[in-house]
Amino acid sequence: MEISRLTISGIQAGLREKKFSAAELAAEALRFARSENPKTNAYLTFCDERALAAARQVDERLARGEEPGALAGVPMAIKDVISTRGVRTTCGSKLLAQYIPPYDATAVERLEAAGAVMLGKANCDEFAMGSSNENSAYGPVRNPVALERVPGGSSGGSAATVAQGTAVASLGSDTGGSIRQPASFCGVVGVTPTYGRVSRYGLVAFASSLDHIGPLARNVGDAAAVLQAMAGRDGRDATSAFAPVPDYGEALVEPVRGLKIGLPREYFEGLTNDTGKQIERGIELLRGQGCEFVEVSLPHTEYAIACYYIICTAEASSNLARFDGVRYTMRSAEAQTMADMYRMTRGEGFGAECKRRIMLGTYVLSHGYYDAYYLKAQQVRTLIARDFQRVFEEVDALVAPVSPFAAFKLGEKLDDPIQMYLSDIYTITGSLAGIPCMSVPCGVTGEGLPVGMQILTRHFDEPGMFRVAGALERAGG
Amino acid sequence: MKITEQQVGYVAGLANLRLSEEEIARMARDLDGILSHMEKLNEVETSGVAPMAQVLYEAGETATLRADVPGETLDNAAALANAPLSGAGQFKVPKIIER
Numbered sequence: 045m046e047i048s049r050l051t052i053s054g055i056q057a058g059l060r061e062k063k064f065s066a067a068e069l070a071a072e073a074l075r076f077a078r079s080e081n082p083k084t085n086a087y088l089t090f091c092d093e094r095a096l097a098a099a100r101q102v103d104e105r106l107a108r109g110e111e112p113g114a115l116a117g118v119p120m121a122i123k124d125v126i127s128t129r130g131v132r133t134t135c136g137s138k139l140l141a142q143y144i145p146p147y148d149a150t151a152v153e154r155l156e157a158a159g160a161v162m163l164g165k166a167n168c169d170e171f172a173m174g175s176s177n178e179n180s181a182y183g184p185v186r187n188p189v190a191l192e193r194v195p196g197g198s199s200g201g202s203a204a205t206v207a208q209g210t211a212v213a214s215l216g217s218d219t220g221g222s223i224r225q226p227a228s229f230c231g232v233v234g235v236t237p238t239y240g241r242v243s244r245y246g247l248v249a250f251a252s253s254l255d256h257i258g259p260l261a262r263n264v265g266d267a268a269a270v271l272q273a274m275a276g277r278d279g280r281d282a283t284s285a286f287a288p289v290p291d292y293g294e295a296l297v298e299p300v301r302g303l304k305i306g307l308p309r310e311y312f313e314g315l316t317n318d319t320g321k322q323i324e325r326g327i328e329l330l331r332g333q334g335c336e337f338v339e340v341s342l343p344h345t346e347y348a349i350a351c352y353y354i355i356c357t358a359e360a361s362s363n364l365a366r367f368d369g370v371r372y373t374m375r376s377a378e379a380q381t382m383a384d385m386y387r388m389t390r391g392e393g394f395g396a397e398c399k400r401r402i403m404l405g406t407y408v409l410s411h412g413y414y415d416a417y418y419l420k421a422q423q424v425r426t427l428i429a430r431d432f433q434r435v436f437e438e439v440d441a442l443v444a445p446v447s448p449f450a451a452f453k454l455g456e457k458l459d460d461p462i463q464m465y466l467s468d469i470y471t472i473t474g475s476l477a478g479i480p481c482m483s484v485p486c487g488v489t490g491e492g493l494p495v496g497m498q499i500l501t502r503h504f505d506e507p508g509m510f511r512v513a514g515a516l517e518r519a520g521g
Numbered sequence: 522m523k524i525t526e527q528q529v530g531y532v533a534g535l536a537n538l539r540l541s542e543e544e545i546a547r548m549a550r551d552l553d554g555i556l557s558h559m560e561k562l563n564e565v566e567t568s569g570v571a572p573m574a575q576v577l578y579e580a581g582e583t584a585t586l587r588a589d590v591p592g593e594t595l596d597n598a599a600a601l602a603n604a605p606l607s608g609a610g611q612f613k614v615p616k617i618i619e620r
Contacts (some may be wrong), residue, residue: 351562
């Protein structure tokens with residue numbers, strides 16, 4: 045078995061034909077991941093015992109002639125902001141260096157019920173705040189495609205494990221692009237499902253009105269299979285959706301002839317670099333499959349970054365208030381009073397970007413500024429969501445770039461928060477509207493760096509999104 | 522200037538965040554740049570536009586309420602397992618009220 049190229053269907057066939065057992069696969073996957081990890085720093089923690097126990101369960105089910113589950117034996121990495129019972133969950137933060145969750149996230153529980161084998165926890169920007177994975181307290185992740193470059197963020201480790209071949213699929217979280225942008229930078233598939241499609245129970249909250257859990261994988265079919273296993277109502281997350289979950293596997297092989305796809309003008313203005321050329325190539329591939337393209341407009345796009353960074357920091361400042369030195373492992377050793385315990389623990393525990401966002405969020409919510417910033421941003425968010433509603437009356441899907449550029453070098457944007465924030469420009473709008481969106485590889489730049497095409501559809505139209513993604517992949521994307 | 526170092530200090534207090542002198546200076550600079558970018562929203566006419574307080578909710582008002590039956594909860598030891606300091610089944614914190 046060539047572990048770094050395995051896919052979910054390949055694993056299923058291998059298990060069925062008894063080429064390997066799930067336990068053998070898990071042991072080999074762990075060995076390989078451990079030996080490769082120093083190159084990228086993509087994994088923060090390995091959980092051998094849990095992985096091998098899950099694999100043995102799959103083998104037992106197979107031995108009894110039972111259906112082993114849609115993800116039977118699939119080695120996966122889980123982003124370290126997703127809670128895993130008994131397995132350290134750091135959120136990329138020094139503050140949670142010793143934190144061991146007492147329960148599993150619903151998404152993880154469902155993946156394991158489907159037979160998945162969690163190998164370990166993937167590195168990420170601290171509390172999922174960042175676009176380069178350079179904000180991790182445990183060191184940056186390197187892009188497996190080009191080791192001197194960033195893998196994107198915040199789910200940089202999740203994308204890197206899949207690209208490096210040290211996981212067959214992974215879970216990431218996306219608040220403003222944190223699955224799609226690293227997927228694009230590392231040349232893998234990444235899906236941000238509709239808001240509420242996957243339960244966030246057990247996801248350490250960053251910005252609750254924007255947080256999503258979604259899969260990253262080596263191909264569209266694998267990403268769809270992982271989403272299928274997690275999607276659906278969960279009573280433990282009040283925002284999880286009641287809508288029935290359709291069969292994604294069926295959707296991705298449907299022909300796309302006659303589909304009407306919108307190209308949002310605002311996403312292509314000034315996109316004259318190599319990334320733009322690769323997106324054009326992707327569009328031509330879809331045109332070859334019979335898709336029709338029309339130019340559309342999402343006029344409020346230029347306000348999305350300002351809108352997003354008000355809403356997400358406001359919510360983050362509230363969500364991160366729980367890290368107070370009382371419950372979550374770290375407390376400043378020098379604090380003598382209650383007030384100092386709060387201030388010093390947080391001052392010592394949070395990294396620079398988290399502090400910046402807590403400060404910004406506290407400021408925009410503070411007395412006298414609430415209406416000017418937070419309320420205004422929520423109103424603009426309504427207008428951004430309406431832009432999408434309007435275009436989806438005329439088109440079946442939208443395609444756009446994921447990022448204005450390919451993976452940049454480590455350190456290149458670290459000192460300029462605004463430049464870093466602006467790199468999320470094309471992914472933030474979909475997050476604000478809560479619609480499904482994904483990144484599919486559609487070419488490489490002259491420097492050999494992957495470029496992802498973004499596909500966006502209506503709320504809960506993951507089938508439509510996978511249909512376009514499947515066509516692009518088959519056409520050679 | 523959108524924000525002064527003095528205001529940064531005040532906001533840090535609200536956020537229960539201790540910042541060093543250097544951090545305050547850097548924070549004032551960073552926040553000033555970011556807040557200036559956010560001024561852009563003032564170009565948008567929003568009178569009469571409802572704020573988007575709910576992303577997506579397509580179910581009855583009480584649909585998310587579960588049946589009123591006892592469910593599983595964390596036991597005391599599990600809840601305290603990550604506490605930096607605990608005792609007698611409680612989280613321990615510095616003294617708040619002096620005798």
